[in-house]
Amino acid sequence: MRCITLLACVAAVAASPAKARHDIDASQGADAHPTFTVGTATATRGQKALGVLKVPAGSDGGYDIPVAVVHGARPGPVLAVASGAHGSEYASILAVQRLIETSSPADISGTLILLPLINVPSFEHITPHVNPTDNKSMNRFYPGDANGTQTDRASFVITRDVVEKCDHLIDLHGGDLDENLRPYSYWTVTGNQKQDEVSRALVLAFGLDHIIVSRDRPKDPKASRYLENTASTRGKPSFTAEAGRSGPVNDGDVTVLVNGVLNVMGHLKMLQRQAAPVRNPIWIEPVITVAAEQDGVFHPRVDRDARVAKGASIGIVTDYYNRKIQDVASPDAGIVLFIRALPSLKKGDTIASVGVVKR
Numbered sequence: 001m002r003c004i005t006l007l008a009c010v011a012a013v014a015a016s017p018a019k020a021r022h023d024i025d026a027s028q029g030a031d032a033h034p035t036f037t038v039g040t041a042t043a044t045r046g047q048k049a050l051g052v053l054k055v056p057a058g059s060d061g062g063y064d065i066p067v068a069v070v071h072g073a074r075p076g077p078v079l080a081v082a083s084g085a086h087g088s089e090y091a092s093i094l095a096v097q098r099l100i101e102t103s104s105p106a107d108i109s110g111t112l113i114l115l116p117l118i119n120v121p122s123f124e125h126i127t128p129h130v131n132p133t134d135n136k137s138m139n140r141f142y143p144g145d146a147n148g149t150q151t152d153r154a155s156f157v158i159t160r161d162v163v164e165k166c167d168h169l170i171d172l173h174g175g176d177l178d179e180n181l182r183p184y185s186y187w188t189v190t191g192n193q194k195q196d197e198v199s200r201a202l203v204l205a206f207g208l209d210h211i212i213v214s215r216d217r218p219k220d221p222k223a224s225r226y227l228e229n230t231a232s233t234r235g236k237p238s239f240t241a242e243a244g245r246s247g248p249v250n251d252g253d254v255t256v257l258v259n260g261v262l263n264v265m266g267h268l269k270m271l272q273r274q275a276a277p278v279r280n281p282i283w284i285e286p287v288i289t290v291a292a293e294q295d296g297v298f299h300p301r302v303d304r305d306a307r308v309a310k311g312a313s314i315g316i317v318t319d320y321y322n323r324k325i326q327d328v329a330s331p332d333a334g335i336v337l338f339i340r341a342l343p344s345l346k347k348g349d350t351i352a353s354v355g356v357v358k359r
């Protein structure tokens with residue numbers, strides 16, 4: 001009986017498309033996005049499409065940023081997940097790769113926009129922290145500038161083609177080549193209480209149990225600086241999460257990030273997935289960074305995640321003859337969120353980042 005009814009419906013669509021569409025609208029609501037396009041990737045409902053965001057040439061060269069659009073079988077929220085702004089934070093890049101491979105449109109209500117590698121030049125040249133084309137961090141120049149250098153232009157394209165089209169954004173990072181980092185998320189407090197409650201619930205759903213409270217991000221959407229903040233200042237509850245560290249990839253870090261995104265999708269009802277939000281997370285505020293006073297060789301005295309007292313030694317810096325030139329003390333009591341993973345040290349480099357636990 002159900003088959004017969006369906007056949008009759010198909011026949012009606014064939015005979016009178018306009019009327020059928022009207023009937024569908026009246027009974028189920030219009031599909032606002034029968035197709036979804038990001039850059040050169042266009043997916044019809046229930047499809048996955050691969051393509052690129054074209055960063056045009058300007059004062060320096062252009063390049064292509066890979067993008068995947070997973071347009072779920074049913075309408076729902078649009079979630080963007082980005083990684084590789086720092087192209088040697090590998091666990092986060094592999095996590096988004098895995099999401100591209102494993103996400104099935106048939107299982108999804110809503111749309112996933114997946115950017116596995118924003119900073120292709122950094123990945124290709126194994127350059128930490130910056131885009132080697134213009135020596136700029138690719139998470140500091142949002143919302144971007146169509147007439148700037150390559151990083152500015154890439155940021156402009158991502159703002160226009162990804163941030164403007166999504167409802168929520170998750171920016172994935174991790175310890176870069178020189179950062180021995182423990183996993184954590186950031187919760188940005190915008191001051192808009194309703195939005196902040198939504199983003200707080202997203203961060204708790206993601207599941208990392210260390211959460212940095214970030215109140216000092218710019219409030220002006222025209223000077224948003226960070227990718228997550230570009231979405232947040234445009235009224236889209238979003239957050240950043242970090243896992244992985246210093247080069248070689250630990251599969252557990254990739255899995256934590258993949259599961260975090262799936263948990264958020266469950267929370268947003270984009271997926272049928274039950275995952276309890278993290279209970280009693282460790283809230284961290286503020287985060288204090290310790291910088292190198294001069295060039296030298298860094299010798300850590302503690303590991304990532306160490307609990308340290310104010311003034312406790314976390315390492316020493318020597319000259320190239322192994323003579324001590326700096327005692328590195330923790331600036332406050334807290335958790336070592338990351339510590340320098342490599343001996344190489346230049347004046348001004350970050351040696352460690354210590355998070356103070358909120359009481």
Ligand SMILES: [Zn+2]
Nearest residue numbers: 086089173174
């Ligand atoms: Zn990063």
